[in-house]
Amino acid sequence: MAGEKSEKQEKSQGEILKEKLFYKTKQGFETLDDEKIKTAFDFCEGYKKFLDNGKTEREAASETVKILEENGFIPYEFGKKYNPGDGVYLNNQGKNILAARIGEKTVDNGINIIAAHIDSPRIDLKQRPLYEDNGLAFFKTHYYGGIKKYQWLTIPLALHGVIVKSDGESVAVKLGENEIDPVFCITDLLPHLAKDQFSKNLADAVAGESLNILLGSRPFRGDKDSKDKDKTEDKVTEKVKLNILNMLNKKYGITESDFISAELSLVPAVKSRDVGFDRSLVGSYGQDDRVCAYPPIIALTETKKTDRTAVVILADKEEIGSEGNTSMQSHIFRHLVESLADMQGVSRFTMFANSNCLSADVNAAFDPNYADVYETRNAAFLNNGVVLTKYTGSRGKSGSSDAHAEFIGYIRKIFDDNNVLWQTSELGKVDQGGGGTVAAYIANLNINVVDLGVGILSMHAPFEVASKVDIYMMYEASKAFIKA
Ligand code: MN
Numbered sequence: 001m002a003g004e005k006s007e008k009q010e011k012s013q014g015e016i017l018k019e020k021l022f023y024k025t026k027q028g029f030e031t032l033d034d035e036k037i038k039t040a041f042d043f044c045e046g047y048k049k050f051l052d053n054g055k056t057e058r059e060a061a062s063e064t065v066k067i068l069e070e071n072g073f074i075p076y077e078f079g080k081k082y083n084p085g086d087g088v089y090l091n092n093q094g095k096n097i098l099a100a101r102i103g104e105k106t107v108d109n110g111i112n113i114i115a116a117h118i119d120s121p122r123i124d125l126k127q128r129p130l131y132e133d134n135g136l137a138f139f140k141t142h143y144y145g146g147i148k149k150y151q152w153l154t155i156p157l158a159l160h161g162v163i164v165k166s167d168g169e170s171v172a173v174k175l176g177e178n179e180i181d182p183v184f185c186i187t188d189l190l191p192h193l194a195k196d197q198f199s200k201n202l203a204d205a206v207a208g209e210s211l212n213i214l215l216g217s218r219p220f221r222g223d224k225d226s227k228d229k230d231k232t233e234d235k236v237t238e239k240v241k242l243n244i245l246n247m248l249n250k251k252y253g254i255t256e257s258d259f260i261s262a263e264l265s266l267v268p269a270v271k272s273r274d275v276g277f278d279r280s281l282v283g284s285y286g287q288d289d290r291v292c293a294y295p296p297i298i299a300l301t302e303t304k305k306t307d308r309t310a311v312v313i314l315a316d317k318e319e320i321g322s323e324g325n326t327s328m329q330s331h332i333f334r335h336l337v338e339s340l341a342d343m344q345g346v347s348r349f350t351m352f353a354n355s356n357c358l359s360a361d362v363n364a365a366f367d368p369n370y371a372d373v374y375e376t377r378n379a380a381f382l383n384n385g386v387v388l389t390k391y392t393g394s395r396g397k398s399g400s401s402d403a404h405a406e407f408i409g410y411i412r413k414i415f416d417d418n419n420v421l422w423q424t425s426e427l428g429k430v431d432q433g434g435g436g437t438v439a440a441y442i443a444n445l446n447i448n449v450v451d452l453g454v455g456i457l458s459m460h461a462p463f464e465v466a467s468k469v470d471i472y473m474m475y476e477a478s479k480a481f482i483k484a
């Protein structure tokens, strides 16, 4: 018998039925054609730039405004009239961006919303950070978000943020990103003297108060020619701290009290990189959640015309519980869309009731090195597309916005109709831990919402890993949802 014919005949009835009835996710690199994979890789080049230029919520917000303005979006003014096709944005305190494309239909027909966050775990300075101890200068810190503290020791760190001086002037700080810049670090104990440390629990081995940033070691030295040098200079204490403050005073015009009105953070001083021989992955700091922030912003700028008004929210403070007026619990989103309803003279209540939202946040991708914490039938896998997460929470779904079956049915149809690769997942085994997203706060407005995002490895670590096809699928998913 000829090979070809016999192979076809060899498919048994059971096999054919299995293909029809069983659910199987698709591996992106095996499913997409070469051209699509190239498009995905190209998309990630822009994404990597966004990561490198936006390592804090402020910087990510500025990068987003740049992208929006390059694409014709203009600052939104409350009370002003806007027309279908207009692109507008609100910049909330430089930390939270809301961008909207006005739809052809009035907003009481519902709005398509995508909400991601642009803050990431990091090491923040305390309000009185600078001190000297035994000839070395340090910053005291208070970490931001859920970190495994040991991961932040002995890696190069860059200083990012703003200092608002007593006269009100704001000075931007970004030090440690250029090759010629100095960097900072947190020291760790040598193994030779770590007997006691080795016997501690991983959670207790590094104390929060020991995350002190090494800043310098060179004492202040007065003018060599001064006659009084020998007599007076020796009486000065804390000369290393003094020398650093003197340098900061010359560079930024600040004194020690200006740290009180500053927001300074230490972030990993490394750029995003391709990971692997095949370059199939992106490794970077801050992918949670900028991997879900950049794709919808690009999708929104590219969608010039939509039926329903589309809003992309990039929120701040998600990593510390979404409190504060730049977070998802801020009423600014309501103010924006309610003012759109007022402008069009339509019902706010109907608008909320008809609106849909993707709460865009990362989920944990299956890591074969830590297989025990995952339940593989309900885990997300790298390269298998965006992750639809019906519920988050912990200990019996507590704290979760459990999405309705009808809404998930609606979303999966949009994805299937637009060839979006997607999978479903929950965060690890039952009772292994848990987490939350901004979904619940949006749901409280009577909006249908479900979590959607990219699966990542080493979440909250200084170097997180995501798949290029998944990142690209986040863009395809956003585009399909915005147009829906
Ligand atoms: Mn997140």
Ligand code: MN
Residues within 6 Å of the ligand: 288, 319, 460
């Ligand atoms: Mn997170």
